[in-house]
Amino acid sequence: MGMTIGEKIIARAAGVSSVKPGEIHTIDVDYLMSNDGTTHLTIDMFYNQLKNPRIADKDKLVFIIDHNIPAENPKTAAAHKKMREFAKKYDIAFYEGKGVCHQIMLEDFVEPGQFIMGADSHTCSYGAVGAFGTGIGCTDFLYAMVTGKSWVLVPETIRFNLTGKLREGVYPRDLILTIIGDIGANGCNYKIMEFAGEGAHGLSVNDRFVLCNLAVEAGAKTGIVEPDEKVVEFMKEHGRSYEHLYASDADASFLQVYDYDLSKIEPVVAEPHFVDNVKPLSEVGEVKIDEAFLGSCNNGRIDELRVAAAILKGRKVHPDVRFLITPASNSVYLQALEEGLVDIFLEAGAMMMNPNCSVCWGSCQGVIGEGEVLISTGTRNFKGRAGHKDSKVYLASAATVAASAVAGKIVGVERL
Amino acid sequence: MEQFKGKVWLLGDDIDTDIIIPTEYLALPSVEDMKKYAFSPLREELAGQIEKGDIIVAGKNFGCGSSREQAPEIIKQLGVRCVIAKSFARIFFRNAINNGLLLIENKELSDDVAEGDVITVTIGEKIHAGGKDYPITPLPENLMDILNAGGLVKAMQARNGV
Numbered sequence: 001m002g003m004t005i006g007e008k009i010i011a012r013a014a015g016v017s018s019v020k021p022g023e024i025h026t027i028d029v030d031y032l033m034s035n036d037g038t039t040h041l042t043i044d045m046f047y048n049q050l051k052n053p054r055i056a057d058k059d060k061l062v063f064i065i066d067h068n069i070p071a072e073n074p075k076t077a078a079a080h081k082k083m084r085e086f087a088k089k090y091d092i093a094f095y096e097g098k099g100v101c102h103q104i105m106l107e108d109f110v111e112p113g114q115f116i117m118g119a120d121s122h123t124c125s126y127g128a129v130g131a132f133g134t135g136i137g138c139t140d141f142l143y144a145m146v147t148g149k150s151w152v153l154v155p156e157t158i159r160f161n162l163t164g165k166l167r168e169g170v171y172p173r174d175l176i177l178t179i180i181g182d183i184g185a186n187g188c189n190y191k192i193m194e195f196a197g198e199g200a201h202g203l204s205v206n207d208r209f210v211l212c213n214l215a216v217e218a219g220a221k222t223g224i225v226e227p228d229e230k231v232v233e234f235m236k237e238h239g240r241s242y243e244h245l246y247a248s249d250a251d252a253s254f255l256q257v258y259d260y261d262l263s264k265i266e267p268v269v270a271e272p273h274f275v276d277n278v279k280p281l282s283e284v285g286e287v288k289i290d291e292a293f294l295g296s297c298n299n300g301r302i303d304e305l306r307v308a309a310a311i312l313k314g315r316k317v318h319p320d321v322r323f324l325i326t327p328a329s330n331s332v333y334l335q336a337l338e339e340g341l342v343d344i345f346l347e348a349g350a351m352m353m354n355p356n357c358s359v360c361w362g363s364c365q366g367v368i369g370e371g372e373v374l375i376s377t378g379t380r381n382f383k384g385r386a387g388h389k390d391s392k393v394y395l396a397s398a399a400t401v402a403a404s405a406v407a408g409k410i411v412g413v414e415r416l
Numbered sequence: 417m418e419q420f421k422g423k424v425w426l427l428g429d430d431i432d433t434d435i436i437i438p439t440e441y442l443a444l445p446s447v448e449d450m451k452k453y454a455f456s457p458l459r460e461e462l463a464g465q466i467e468k469g470d471i472i473v474a475g476k477n478f479g480c481g482s483s484r485e486q487a488p489e490i491i492k493q494l495g496v497r498c499v500i501a502k503s504f505a506r507i508f509f510r511n512a513i514n515n516g517l518l519l520i521e522n523k524e525l526s527d528d529v530a531e532g533d534v535i536t537v538t539i540g541e542k543i544h545a546g547g548k549d550y551p552i553t554p555l556p557e558n559l560m561d562i563l564n565a566g567g568l569v570k571a572m573q574a575r576n577g578v
Contacts, residue, residue, distance in 0.1 A: 384439075
C-alpha cells in the first residue's frame with residue numbers, strides 16, 4: 001500500500017520505512033516555533049517544573065514575537081523580556097517586530113519534507129511548500145524542546161482535487177472559505193487536507209499558503225500541497241534546500257476525495273461567529289461596517305496588498321470606516337513601499353500598522369467595540385475574537401475587504 | 417475502574433478557545449486570575465457557578481480554534497472533572513491530555529442529558545446517565561500514561577529524568 005505526502009513525511013521524521021493511519025509514532029522534529037502567545041508559559045515550566053532543564057538542539061528552535069508587538073502593557077512587556085532573555089541565554093533564533101510568525105517561517109526556515117511543530121494553531125500553513133506543519137500547545141512544545149522529539153497519531157488524509165482556474169475577481173481565500181463552509185468547522189478533524197490536481201499546481205506558493213493556513217479552521221492537523229517546480233523555484237530564491245520533495249503514491253489511501261472546479265467558485269463571506277458560516281457575497285444583504293482589516297498570516301502578503309491597492313487607487317476609505325492595513329512581514333512591507341502601494345493606501349485614508357498579528361487576534365491595536373462590525377482578512381470570526389463580545393467579524397478576501405472599506409458596507413468591487 | 421459522579425453543565429457545538437478564554441484576559445498573570453472569565457462571551461455567570469467535580473457536556477468540535485493552552489488549564493482549575501463532547505478539536509485534545517484533564521468522546525450524551533443532571537463516569541468503561549449506559553472507547557495506552565501521570569511534564573520527568 002502506498003503512502004500520502006503527509007504519511008511519507010511522518011515516516012521520515014519517525015525513521016521508519018512506512019506508517020499507517022491510526023499508528024502512534026515518536027518523531028524527530030525539524031523545527032519548533034513558538035511566539036509570544038505562550039512562550040513565557042513554556043519558559044516558566046522549563047525553569048520551575050523540571051529537575052534538570054536542558055535543550056535538545058537549540059538550532060531547531062525559533063522564537064518570534066508577533067502577537068503583542070510592540071508591547072501594550074507592562075504584563076506583555078514582561079512576557080517579551082522573559083522570551084528575549086531566554087533566547088539570548090540559549091542562543092535561539094529570535095525575531096521581534098519582523099512579522100507574523102508563519103510568514104517569517106516561510107521566508108526564512110521551512111523546507112519541503114520537514115516536520116515542524118509550532119505553538120500556534122496556524123502552523124498548518126507550511127504545507128504550501130510541501131512541509132508538514134502542525135500546531136501544538138506550550139506543554140507539547142516544552143517536551144519537544146527538551147527531548148527533541150514528540151509523538152504523532154498518524155492522521156488519515158482527505159484529498160481535495162482541484163481542477164480549472166479561479167475566475168478574475170475570485171481568490172484562494174474564497175476557495176478555502178467555500179471548502180470550509182461545505183465540509184464544516186470539524187469536517188477534517190484530525191485529518192490531513194491534501195490539495196491536489198492541476199488546479200492546486202496552478203496556484204502560486206502564496207496562494208497555497210492561503211489554503212493550507214486555514215486547514216485548522218476545518219479541524220485539520222495540517223494542509224499540504226505536493227511540492228513542484230514552483231516550490232523548487234521558491235527554495236532557490238531563498239537559498240534553501242529542497243531535497244525531500246514528496247508526492248502521494250498512486251495507490252495511497254485517502255479517507256475521502258472531494259472535487260472542486262475552481263472556475264465555479266464565487267466570492268464568499270464567512271458571517272459571524274463561525275468560519276464555516278459561509279455564504280455567497282451576493283447574498284449577504286446590507287451590512288454596514290465600522291472597521292476593515294487587511295493583514296494576518298492568511299492574507300497579508302504582497303499579493304493581497306496588490307489586490308487591495310488596485311481597488312483603492314483613486315478612491316477614498318468611507319468616512320465612517322477605519323481601514324487598518326498590516327503587512328505580514330517587514331519584507332512584505334518593503335516590497336509594498338517599493339511598488340508604491342503604501343502611497344495608495346495612505347492617500348486613500350487607510351492606516352498602516354507595523355507587521356504583527358494585529359486585528360486578527362484582537363489584542364494588538366485595532367480592537368472593535370460593543371456592537372461594532374469588522375470585515376477582515378483574518379483567520380477567525382469567533383464571538384469576541386477581535387474585541388468586545390458583542391461585536392461582529394465577517395471574513396472575506398482582500399478584494400471584498402478593500403471594496404467594503406470604500407463603500408462603508410459589505411460589497412464586492414463591482415458595486416463600487 | 418475509577419468511578420465518579422458529577423453535575424452536568426450543558427454547552428452546544430463549536431465551543432471555541434476564544435469562548436473558553438477570550439484574548440483580552442490572556443495577559444493576566446495566572447490561570448487563577450483568568451478562570452473567572454472562562455466562557456464569558458457565551459455565559460458570563462458560568463465560571464462562578466461551576467463547582468469542583470462538575471462535568472461539562474457539549475456538542476461537536478469542543479475546543480476548536482487557537483492552540484492557547486490556557487483553555488484546558490482553566491477548565492481544570494475551575495474544578496471540572498471531565499469534559500464529555502461529541503468531538504474535540506485536535507490541538508485542544510492534546511493540550512487537555514498534556515494537562516491531565518480527562519476528555520471523553522461520546523456522540524449521544526449531549527442530546528440526552530439536561531443541565532443539572534447528575535451522571536456517573538466509570539473511566540475507560542462507561543457513562544451512566546438517566547438510567548442508560550453509554551460505553552466509552554478507552555484512550556490509547558500512551559495517552560492514558562500521560563493522563564495517569566498527571567500530565568505530560570510529570571510523565572516526562574518520570575520517563576526522561578528531566
